[in-house]
Amino acid sequence: xxxxxxxxxxxxxxxxxxxxxxxxxxxxxxxxxxxxxxxxxxxxxxxxxxxxxxxxxxxxxxxxxxxxxxxxxxxxxxxxxxxxxxxxxxxxxxxxxxxxxxxxxxxxxxxxxxxxxxxxxxxxxxxxxxxxxxxxxxxxxxxxxxxxxxxxxxxxxxxxxxxxxxxxxxxxxxxxxxxxxxxxxxxxxxxxxxxxxxxxxxxxxxxxxxxxxxxxxxxxxxxxxxxxxxxxxxxxxxxxxxxxxxxxxxxxxxxxxxxxxxxxxxxxxxxxxxxxxxxxxxxxxxxxxxxxxxxxxxxxxxxxxxxxxxxxxxxxxxxxxxxxxxxxxxxxxxxxxxxxxxxxxxxxxxxxxxxxxxxxxxxxxxxxxxxxxxxxxxxxxxxxxxxxxxxxxxxxx
Ligand SMILES: Cc1ncc(COP(=O)(O)O)c(C=O)c1O
Numbered sequence: 001x002x003x004x005x006x007x008x009x010x011x012x013x014x015x016x017x018x019x020x021x022x023x024x025x026x027x028x029x030x031x032x033x034x035x036x037x038x039x040x041x042x043x044x045x046x047x048x049x050x051x052x053x054x055x056x057x058x059x060x061x062x063x064x065x066x067x068x069x070x071x072x073x074x075x076x077x078x079x080x081x082x083x084x085x086x087x088x089x090x091x092x093x094x095x096x097x098x099x100x101x102x103x104x105x106x107x108x109x110x111x112x113x114x115x116x117x118x119x120x121x122x123x124x125x126x127x128x129x130x131x132x133x134x135x136x137x138x139x140x141x142x143x144x145x146x147x148x149x150x151x152x153x154x155x156x157x158x159x160x161x162x163x164x165x166x167x168x169x170x171x172x173x174x175x176x177x178x179x180x181x182x183x184x185x186x187x188x189x190x191x192x193x194x195x196x197x198x199x200x201x202x203x204x205x206x207x208x209x210x211x212x213x214x215x216x217x218x219x220x221x222x223x224x225x226x227x228x229x230x231x232x233x234x235x236x237x238x239x240x241x242x243x244x245x246x247x248x249x250x251x252x253x254x255x256x257x258x259x260x261x262x263x264x265x266x267x268x269x270x271x272x273x274x275x276x277x278x279x280x281x282x283x284x285x286x287x288x289x290x291x292x293x294x295x296x297x298x299x300x301x302x303x304x305x306x307x308x309x310x311x312x313x314x315x316x317x318x319x320x321x322x323x324x325x326x327x328x329x330x331x332x333x334x335x336x337x338x339x340x341x342x343x344x345x346x347x348x349x350x351x352x353x354x355x356x357x358x359x360x361x362x363x364x365x366x367x368x369x370x371x372x373x374x375x376x377x378x379x380x381x382x383x384x385x386x387x388x389x390x391x392x393x394x395x396x397x
Contacts, residue, residue: 008074008191008192008262009262009263011070011073011074012070012074012258012259012260012261012262013258013259015069015070015073015074016065016066016067016068016069016070016073016255017066018062018066026256027062027063027066027252027255028063029063029248029249029251029252030057030061030062030063030248031063031248031249032057032061032248033056033057034055034056034057035053035054035055035056043055057245057248058238058239058243058245059234059235059238059239060234061245061248061251062248063248063249063251063252063255064082064245064246064248064251066251066255067082067246067251067252067254067255067258068080068081068082068222070255070258071191071206071208071212071222071224071258072224074191074192074258074261075186075191075195075196075197075204075224076191076195076197076198077197077204077224077225077226078225078226078227078230079224079225079226079227079230079231080222080223080224080230081222081223081224081230081233081234081238082208082220082221082222082245082246082251082254083220083221083222083223083238083242083244083245083246084219084220084221084244084245084246084247084250085207085209085219085220085221085244086111086185086187086205086206086207086208086209086210086219086220086221087113087114087117087207087221087244088221088238088242088244088245089205089206089207089221089222089223089244090114090117090185090205090221091117091237091241091242091244092223092233092237092238092241092242092244093183093203093205093223093233093237094117094118094122094150094152094183095236095237095241095242096229096232096233096236096237096241097149097150097181097183098122098127098149098150099127100125100126100127101126101127101147102127102128102147102148102149102150103127103128103129103130103145103147103148103149104118104122104127104128104129104130104148104149104150104151104152105129105130105132105134105140105143105144105148105150105151105152106118106129106130106131106132106151106152106153107131107132107133107134107152107153107154107157107162107164108131108132108133108365108366108367109154109157109158109160109162109366109367109368110152110153110154110157110158110185110366111154111158111185111187111207111354111355112158112354112355112356112357112358113357114154114185115355115357115358115362115366116357118131118152119131119362128147130143131365131366134151134153134164134169135162135164135165137168137172140169140172140173141172141176144173144176144177144180146177148176148177148180149179149180149181150180150181150182150183151169151173151180151181151182151183152183152185153169153183153184153185154184154185154187154188155184155185155188155189155194155301155305156188156189156291156298156302156310156312157188158187158188158354158355158374159314159350159354159355159368159372159374160289160314160366160367160368160372161188161289161290161291161296161298161310161312161313161314162297162298162367163291163297163298163299163301163302163305164301165301165304165305166182166184166194166196166199166200166201166305167199167200167304167305169182170182170199170200170201170202171200174200181202181203181229182200182201182202182203183201183202183203183204183205184196184201184203184204184205185204185205185206185207186204186205186206187205187206187207187210187211187341188210188310188312188340189211189306189310190206190210190211190212190261190265190341191204191212191261192211192261192262192265192307193265193269193306193307193308193310194305194306194307197224197225199305202225202226202229203223203224203225203229204222204223204224204225205221205222205223205224206221206222206223206224207220207221208220208221208222208254209221209339209341210339210340210341210342211261211264211265211268211311211340211341212254212257212258212261212341213253213254213257213258213341214257214260214261214264214341214342214343215253215257215342215343216339216342216343216344217253218250218253218254218257219250220246220250220254221244221246264343264379265308265311266308267379268310268311268341268377268378268379269292269308269309269310269311270382271311271377271378271379271380271382271385272290272292272309272310272311272312272313272377273290273292273309274382274386275313275375275377275382275385275386275389276288276290276292276293276313277293278386278389279313279315279389280293280295282389282393283318284317284318284319284393284396285315285316285317285318286315286316286317286318287315287316288313288314288315289313289314289315289316289372290309290313290314291306291309291310292308292309292310311340311341311376311377311378312340312374312375312376312377313374313375313377314350314372314373314374314375315372315373315375316369316371316372316373317371317373317396318396319371319396320371321351321370321371323396324349324371324373325349325352327392327393327395327396328347328349328373328392330391330392331347331388331389331392332388332391332392333345333380333384333385333387333388334346334347334375334378334385334388334389335347336348338353338354339376340374340376341376342376342378343378343379343380344378344380345375345376345377345378345380345385345388346375346376346378347373347374347375347376348373348374349371349372349373349374350368350372350373350374351363351368351370351371351372354374355368
């Protein structure tokens, strides 16, 4: 299917579809570890890349290739590589971007395990990582050196919804050195709301566990970018280093989930805006962190680079940590759980859960308040979601 001719919703359904012998509407699940060769010579040719066809499902499988084609198209990228998890995608991508002696510049506010990987793990391989506020152009310029190979960030950031201007960071970084890879984690937006490659980024990474799959039944990730780089991440990062490949069954589930990405995201955004406005007006709420509120610091950046404001928001209550926990425990419909982007509304306390890899000092430096509660607004009726918060907050107001 030609890529650019069709709209987003058409591509999320049709791109990557394969012809199959039974004529099934839905692609079969190629649940196989290996592929048959007619002869030893054919096998050798496939290994060498001189013969077409599949070899073994760690490097490539038809089910994963289908979903990779979809995600590459939706992100307006040349190619995509599927991984077993968001962290599988992020680590394979970063391992292929640096060697000992190189440097990475990253924003201070990141998903907890990404922060742990950058601050505690990759540093053991003699890779230096500087954490700066990437909205401060002078701080970015001061952190870039001749050894910098990667500038890495999320926007909106997990869990504060801090917005980072993708175009500004990419322009400043590439003006310093066009070979530095600007890598953006686009998990919170999905390609329906934001396409970092169109704004000057070189690589996009995803936890497809979230909106891309959208149904809370899969752990998965993607890396999207230029063919040459994706070939390297696939051929070395996944095949030789992490081995973190997506299973054919998960690829099938994600292909299925992707068919409804645009309509799911529309409803996530609509519900989140209504909940954000309700919470902003609630006397027990100190602050609402939502890109779509005019009162939010990142509002102008959100308007510039996102097509809508997303389904994620965070709040601080006018209460101490213990009272905040007690209040959240009273929710009946909304579920206390990490992860996000599912049909169910999920609520979590960042400092205790997703960001427990940050020390108290690191939380302060990243601007993550101790009492921050993150909400992934689901697809339930918004009146029911609001009523649940109303009853949980009853003793606070
Ligand atoms: C922004 C972001 N990036 C990456 C990840 C890691 O993804 P996974 O859990 O699929 O490994 C997460 C997980 O919550 C996340 O929120």
